[in-house]
Amino acid sequence: xxxxxxxxxxxxxxxxQVYTGNGKGKTTAAxxxxxxxxGRGMRCFIGQLMKGSEYGELAGAAALGDLITVEQLGSAExxxxxxxxxxxxxxxxxxxxxxxxxxxxxxxxxVVIVDEGCVAVHFKLISEADLLSLVDDRPDGVELVVTGxxxxxxxxxxxxxxxxxxxxxxxxxxxxxxxxDGIER
Numbered sequence: 001x002x003x004x005x006x007x008x009x010x011x012x013x014x015x016x017q018v019y020t021g022n023g024k025g026k027t028t029a030a031x032x033x034x035x036x037x038x039g040r041g042m043r044c045f046i047g048q049l050m051k052g053s054e055y056g057e058l059a060g061a062a063a064l065g066d067l068i069t070v071e072q073l074g075s076a077e078x079x080x081x082x083x084x085x086x087x088x089x090x091x092x093x094x095x096x097x098x099x100x101x102x103x104x105x106x107x108x109x110x111v112v113i114v115d116e117g118c119v120a121v122h123f124k125l126i127s128e129a130d131l132l133s134l135v136d137d138r139p140d141g142v143e144l145v146v147t148g149x150x151x152x153x154x155x156x157x158x159x160x161x162x163x164x165x166x167x168x169x170x171x172x173x174x175x176x177x178x179x180x181d182g183i184e185r
Contacts, residue, residue, distance in 0.1 A: 014110075014142045015160035016135045020118055020151035023165030024184070030113045030145050031057050037143075038067035042110035045103035049096045050074040050089075050116045050125070055185050069109075073099060074116075085125055093125035101134055104142060111143045118148030118155065128152050135159070 017033075019026040027048075034044040044067065053076040061068040073096025075089060097114070104112045114134065120126045131146065135158045138144045146155065156162050171177040179185050 011141060011143075013140050014138060014144065016138060016158060017143065017145045017161040017163070018118070018151050018155055018159040019145065019147045019163050019165065020149060020156075021164035021166055022149055023167040024170065025165050026147040026149075027057070027115050029163065029165075030115060030147050031061070033143075033145060034061070034068050034111055034113060035064075037111045038064050042067070043108060044068045044111040044113065045100070045109040046070045046113040046115055047096055047100040047103065048072045048074065048115040049093050049100075049120045050123075052076040056182050069103075071096075071099060083124075085123055090125050093120045094130075096120075097126050097130055097134070101137070104134060104138060104144065107139075109142065111145065113145040113147065116148045117146040118151040120148070121152055121155075122148075122150035128154060131155060132158060 019029050030046070034046060037044050046061070046068065048070065050073075052072045052074045058070055058072075061070045074092050097117070097120070100112060100114045100117075103109055114131075117126075117131055121128050121131055131152075132154055135144060135146075135155065146159075151162070172179075
């Protein structure tokens with residue numbers, strides 16, 4: 001497979017990264033990586049599973065033109081029940097993962113981010129095996145990032161880099177401060 005890349009500087013190989021844990025910043029870190037790659041002329045795809053409402057990062061990414069493509073692949077209301085997720089949310093997540101696979105294998109992107117992929121597995125919206133096959137099928141020149149709480153051990157084992165965000169103190173708990181535009185959404 002030949003990659004159609006804006007930045008022709010090859011990497012020795014692309015890696016699989018996981019950003020997980022109960023702390024704040026997993027999606028933000030992934031967007032930061034996309035911003036860094038876009039700064040080097042690399043095209044990035046971000047598929048947001050389980051998200052379908054407005055977040056500040058959408059406008060920020062749109063300002064970069066075609067260097068960062070963000071697709072929200074979930075419903076605005078998706079807060080699944082682990083034991084019995086809504087069939088619509090399962091279907092959206094499965095189609096969303098399929099879209100991420102398409103982007104990963106297209107040759108059009110140097111970085112592909114599956115935002116909330118770990119949570120989608122945890123809530124049984126997608127299978128662990130399907131997420132792992134994405135890691136296994138990753139082309140050599142593509143960096144793959146999977147975010148979300150509850151990363152399965154099998155994903156941590158396959159990843160080249162794992163970062164765990166740990167919640168030490170959060171103003172949601174200490175001050176009951178609501179989510180703020182530009183900071184949490």
